[in-house]
Amino acid sequence: MLFQVGGQGTRPTFFEMAAAQQLPASLRAALTYSIGVLALRRPFLHKVLDYEDEFFALLMLILETHSLRTTDASFSESLYGLRRRAVNIKVKRDDAHASSGGEIHHSGLQKRQRVLSVVVLVVLPYFKSKLHSIYNKEREARLQASLWGDGDERFDDVDIIDTEESSLISRGSSDADASVRTRLAKRIQKIVGACYPWLHASSEGLSFAYQLLYLLDATGFYSLGLHALGIHVCRATGQELMDTSSRISKIRSRERERLRGPPWLKAVQGVLLSCTYTVLDYAQTGLIAAVFFFKMMEWWYQSAEERMSAPTVYPPPPPPPPPQVAKEGIPLPPDRTLCPLCSQKRGNPSVVTVSGFVFCYACIFKYVSQYKRCPVTLMPATVDQIRRLFHDM
Incomplete structure (x- = not known):
């Protein structure tokens, strides 16, 4: 896979370097989420989440080394088509003017630079993650102590029974060792809690300064680690991309030639090497595809859950049938705007809620007060069930 974001020449753009630097963090977040989803049905995967830092560091160690x-x-x-090159500065002297200048030449990485690159890419982020977790625990402990007080002080005044004293004496040595380790761990946590914010701020400040200088084309190093190792990140040329496969095949052929032992052992070792090479060859594509697949499944199931949990909108029910006019009730006038009681144009129209028929307010109030019923349907009604209308139909 090759993703290049614009730009000309061998110098990568700022966006390419930023995307390459942020990819491991994004990959870790996606893998953690994916394993968390799988752990809902496979509880044994919770052990992987308990040692998340170690498992991810081991995975990145294998991938970065390869x-x-x-x-x-x-x-x-490599996913973005970039390559690391050692920086060699050669000084040129002009005999006529006795002036000196510098020219930068790039060469392949040395073994020492590869090893140190793995340290910068894997080991340092691992220790930074562990320090961050220790700092979070120390901060939570301080917050808890400020809210609830020190837990050790709650049991200072508790009386100890004689039988418990004898058992504590027998375990005195082990408890003393445990207390020493506990005090040491607490001291380390306090030291980390006091120093980590300054270290983190310094690291982020240096990282921001290098990125700003790289963006302004004031330096060729994107980070302090690359500057300390003397490494420039450059775009791979077409010939380099084509030579990569031949280089990998040569390395693997030499590794197969180094196999020693009886034929059956060589065959087993060859099968293991082939499986390892296959996994490494498809690691990039497989991880990116797995992340894409799980994010797509997350979107699919989330959309399905939203559709299932969304309230169902039903059409409004049809209106109930109009009440029937009683045989002994007052008949309705042919004109709907006339009052059935006085047969005149309705004044201050009011409705009887038990039947829904509209009358003049004075007419219906007098009738309901006297007969306690609707004049049309003869349904029982009271004056409290008369409602004034502010718009007459």
């Missing part, structure tokens, strides 16, 4: 060994680029940089 990528740097075969393509001279990190896992995310």
Whole structure:
């Protein structure tokens, strides 16, 4: 896969470098979410989430080592068609003017630079993640102590029974060792809680400064780690991309030639190497496809749940049939605007809620007060069931 974001020449754009740097964090978040979804039905996967930092560091160690060994680029940089090159500065002297100048030449990575690149890409982020978790625990402990007080002080005044004293004496040595380890761990947490914010702020400040300088084309190093290792990240040329496959095949052929032992052992080792090579070859495509698949499934199930949980909108029910006119009741006039009681144009129209027929307010009030019923349907009614209308039909 190759994703290049504009730009000319061998120098990557700022957006390419930013995308390559943020890809591992995005990949970790997607994998954590995917494993969390699977853990809902497979509880044993919760162990993977408990050791999330270790499992992800091991995965990135394998991917980064393989990528740097075969393509001279990190896992995310190779995905964007980038390559790492060692920086060699050669000084030129002009004999006529005795002036000196510098010219930058790029060469392949040395073994030491590959190893240090793995340290910067995998080991340092792992320790940073562990320090961040320790800092969060220390901050939560401080917040809890400020709200509820120190938990150790709650049991200072509790009386201890004689039988418990004898058992505590027998376990005194182990408890002392445990208390020493606990005090040491608490001290380390306090030190990390005090120093980590400054270290984190310094690291983020340096990272921002290098990115700003790279954006302004004031430096060729995107990060402090690349500057310390003396490495420039460049775009891979078409010939380099074509030579990568031949380089990988040469490395693998040499590894197969190094196999030692009886024929059956060589066959087993060859099968294991083939399986390993297949997994590594499709690691990039497989991980990106897996993340895309799980995000698509998340969107699909979320949309389905929203459709199922959405309230169903039903059409309004048909109006009830009009009440029947009683045989002994007052007949309705042919003109709907006339009052059935006085046969005149309705004044201050009012409705009887038990039947829905409209009359003059004075007429219907007098009739209901006297007979306690609707004059048309003869249904029982009271004056409280008379409602004034502000618009006459």
